[in-house]
Amino acid sequence: MKTIIFFLVLVMTTQLADSQFSKILFESYDSYKFNDISSRRFKHGELMNHLETLKKSLGDLIKVEQIGSSAENRSINLLTLGTGKMKIFLWSQMHGDEPTATMGLLDLLNYISKNRNSAEVKKILSETTLLIIPMLNPDGAERFQRRTSQGIDMNRDAMRLQTPEARILKATRDRFNPEIGFNLHDQDPRYSVGDKGTVAVISLLAPAYNVEKTDNAVRTRAKKVASELTLVLQQFVSNHIGKYDDTFEPRAFGDNIQKWGTSVVLIESGGWNNDGEKMFIRKLNCVGLLSVFHSIATTSYEKTSIDVYENIPMNTKNLFDIIIEKATISFSDGRSSIIADIAINKEETHDSTGIVWKGRVVDLGDLSVFSANEKWNGAGRSIDASLIEMNDIVNIHELKNIFSK
Numbered sequence: 001m002k003t004i005i006f007f008l009v010l011v012m013t014t015q016l017a018d019s020q021f022s023k024i025l026f027e028s029y030d031s032y033k034f035n036d037i038s039s040r041r042f043k044h045g046e047l048m049n050h051l052e053t054l055k056k057s058l059g060d061l062i063k064v065e066q067i068g069s070s071a072e073n074r075s076i077n078l079l080t081l082g083t084g085k086m087k088i089f090l091w092s093q094m095h096g097d098e099p100t101a102t103m104g105l106l107d108l109l110n111y112i113s114k115n116r117n118s119a120e121v122k123k124i125l126s127e128t129t130l131l132i133i134p135m136l137n138p139d140g141a142e143r144f145q146r147r148t149s150q151g152i153d154m155n156r157d158a159m160r161l162q163t164p165e166a167r168i169l170k171a172t173r174d175r176f177n178p179e180i181g182f183n184l185h186d187q188d189p190r191y192s193v194g195d196k197g198t199v200a201v202i203s204l205l206a207p208a209y210n211v212e213k214t215d216n217a218v219r220t221r222a223k224k225v226a227s228e229l230t231l232v233l234q235q236f237v238s239n240h241i242g243k244y245d246d247t248f249e250p251r252a253f254g255d256n257i258q259k260w261g262t263s264v265v266l267i268e269s270g271g272w273n274n275d276g277e278k279m280f281i282r283k284l285n286c287v288g289l290l291s292v293f294h295s296i297a298t299t300s301y302e303k304t305s306i307d308v309y310e311n312i313p314m315n316t317k318n319l320f321d322i323i324i325e326k327a328t329i330s331f332s333d334g335r336s337s338i339i340a341d342i343a344i345n346k347e348e349t350h351d352s353t354g355i356v357w358k359g360r361v362v363d364l365g366d367l368s369v370f371s372a373n374e375k376w377n378g379a380g381r382s383i384d385a386s387l388i389e390m391n392d393i394v395n396i397h398e399l400k401n402i403f404s405k
């Protein structure tokens with residue numbers, strides 16, 4: 001009997017190694033993914049319904065508190081989980097059209113609900129306190145736009161604090177003075193990683209707190225957390241992690257929160273081929289954050305070298321969605337035909353049937369220095385110049401029939 005009890009205690013308290021834990025999170029994602037949400041264009045009302053569902057399943061593991069309202073009077077809420085002394089603060093969607101991390105946060109809450117008795121969740125909830133604001137800019141989310149309903153980019157309002165949304169973020173940080181923070185955004189899906197030509201699926205930044213971009217204890221801790229997150233994500237998407245430009249922006253929240261004493265990591269959800277709805281990137285947010293919470297809870301991240309972060313290649317903007325290489329462009333008026341590469345980006349529009357993806361011609365000529373998510377071979381195939389003029393909207397499916405076979 002004693003042996004059984006001893007064994008049980010051992011099972012309950014032994015923590016998985018960091019890499020094992022993140023692999024399990026990645027592989028078992030479908031078992032805890034928050035399935036009520038399956039598209040990016042959800043609004044505040046839907047988020048509130050989802051929080052209600054999660055509140056029921058999490059029970060006394062979660063506290064939901066309204067901490068203020070947007071300019072148009074939508075509630076902004078703080079979710080608190082855990083009782084540990086290490087406070088981790090996360091805020092998502094201060095830009096209304098950047099919802100990927102909000103979805104990842106719902107997955108993460110569902111994971112905690114379903115795995116509350118696992119050694120890893122118990123460790124996270126006993127050693128850390130998670131302070132989560134999902135959807136800081138609900139008015140922007142309503143319109144699927146970056147700015148608040150007052151027309152302000154709240155990430156340039158950290159000093160003047162003119163918007164209610166910015167005041168809520170500042171007040172919450174000051175109320176808890178958390179040790180670690182995650183600033184959750186989406187970036188243009190066409191950034192690539194350094195000169196590798198691979199798309200940046202996630203970009204990270206430990207923001208500077210001064211123009212000189214020096215390190216202090218607060219920023220160094222942010223770099224260690226970012227390094228740990230990089231090691232986690234590289235297991236699944238190696239060569240697809242980029243580093244965001246760390247030029248000091250005196251009006252931005254990340255830079256100021258670093259200055260105010262919370263170690264901040266910016267996570268930018270970027271692009272992934274054939275993942276326009278960013279469902280794979282949502283998964284990476286969830287797996288990455290849970291893994292890092294665990295390494296903060298066990299303090300293992302403290303041993304991670306900041307060099308991992310420092311060595312991430314910079315985000316570079318040299319990527320198109322599609323390049324048709326060396327197509328023959330013919331002119332019906334007698335001008336001689338030419339050989340050119342054609343760059344096409346997919347654009348998201350929506351009509352009554354939902355989201356519609358259109359192609360737009362964004363460059364023509366020698367594009368051999370650029371990368372693309374898809375390259376189609378145009379050699380030996382001809383297209384009339386009138387069909388692919390600069391800035392034209394094109395039918396991607398028709399082009400694919402001509403060029404990708």
Ligand SMILES: [Zn+2]
Nearest residue numbers: 095098185186
């Ligand atoms: Zn943003």
